[in-house]
Amino acid sequence: MTSLASPLLQQAVVSDQSTASSLQVQGLTKRFHGTTAPVFKNVCFNIYKGQSVALIGANGAGKSTLLRCCVRLIEPDEGNILLSGETLSSKKGRELKKARNRVGFVFQKHCLVPRLSALTNVLHGNLAHRSGPRNWSQCWARQVDRDRALHYLDQVGLADLWHKRCDQLSGGQAQRVAIARALMQEPSILFADEPTASLDPKSGQVIMELFAKLSRAQNLTLFFVSHHVEHALHYADRIIGLRDSELQLDCASGTETTVSLRGFYA
Numbered sequence: 518m519t520s521l522a523s524p525l526l527q528q529a530v531v532s533d534q535s536t537a538s539s540l541q542v543q544g545l546t547k548r549f550h551g552t553t554a555p556v557f558k559n560v561c562f563n564i565y566k567g568q569s570v571a572l573i574g575a576n577g578a579g580k581s582t583l584l585r586c587c588v589r590l591i592e593p594d595e596g597n598i599l600l601s602g603e604t605l606s607s608k609k610g611r612e613l614k615k616a617r618n619r620v621g622f623v624f625q626k627h628c629l630v631p632r633l634s635a636l637t638n639v640l641h642g643n644l645a646h647r648s649g650p651r652n653w654s655q656c657w658a659r660q661v662d663r664d665r666a667l668h669y670l671d672q673v674g675l676a677d678l679w680h681k682r683c684d685q686l687s688g689g690q691a692q693r694v695a696i697a698r699a700l701m702q703e704p705s706i707l708f709a710d711e712p713t714a715s716l717d718p719k720s721g722q723v724i725m726e727l728f729a730k731l732s733r734a735q736n737l738t739l740f741f742v743s744h745h746v747e748h749a750l751h752y753a754d755r756i757i758g759l760r761d762s763e764l765q766l767d768c769a770s771g772t773e774t775t776v777s778l779r780g781f782y783a
């Protein structure tokens with residue numbers, strides 16, 4: 518840890534000792550095939566229930582790889598991951614899928630099915646738990662699921678656009694559908710990988726406000742990657758940072774400024 522991180526890391530850990538962990542990352546190391554240097558090594562951190570944590574770092578620092586390693590979408594070479602106290606590292610097949618389904622994912626590109634309605638795309642969040650045509654289309658969906666999907670669309674401010682095809686939505690609206698789809702999964706933790714990267718500043722702010730509101734209202738744990746240090750400072754309780762293959766920053770967001778965080782990229 519850098520001098521920027523050390524005292525602040527202690528503070529973040531001490532203040533949350535009594536809280537349950539959503540995600541525990543212990544000694545995670547990843548090296549891609551054919552490369553000698555690891556993307557990151559011996560990364561350790563805990564994220565507590567209801568915490569909002571931003572992950573920062575320069576291009577290529579390993580942020581997306583770390584996020585994916587946390588749910589084993591990319592296999593780490595070493596280390597343990599615990600989701601809500603349950604070890605993920607030893608799970609395989611259906612067990613792994615079941616554990617992973619407790620994590621909602623929102624990506625930079627929203628990955629919606631363009632020709633289908635907002636409602637149907639939100640219903641697809643149910644596929645994490647149940648397969649079958651009732652979760653592929655709004656026409657076949659059970660009333661209870663339709664109602665839940667409409668509720669989540671309402672939560673993201675899109676109740677009036679439930680019938681619109683996703684290729685007819687703006688980038689910001691589509692990202693809100695992707696968030697509603699992740700909520701449909703009823704995750705215990707939400708991962709977001711640069712969720713505002715393709716949006717204009719105003720739309721990006723709307724999306725981050727929405728995450729903050731959802732996180733507060735539902736005590737939902739949020740772990741997001743961002744290149745906007747302003748977003749990290751404003752919307753996260755805590756900021757962690759990757760540099761030179763190591764976790765070199767772990768601080769409460771209130772203890773940093775835009776200038777000091779920009780220094781982390783130097």
Ligand SMILES: Nc1ncnc2c1ncn2[C@@H]1O[C@H](COP(=O)(O)OP(=O)(O)OP(=O)(O)O)[C@@H](O)[C@H]1O
Nearest residue numbers: 549550556574575576577578579580581582583744
């Ligand atoms: N599948 C892969 N095979 C080999 N190398 C990879 C693979 N995926 C990523 N990398 C390398 O790992 C490093 C970290 O990439 P990653 O996408 O995690 O960084 P990042 O911090 O998210 O970057 P950005 O901010 O640009 O999105 C990069 O050097 C990248 O080239």
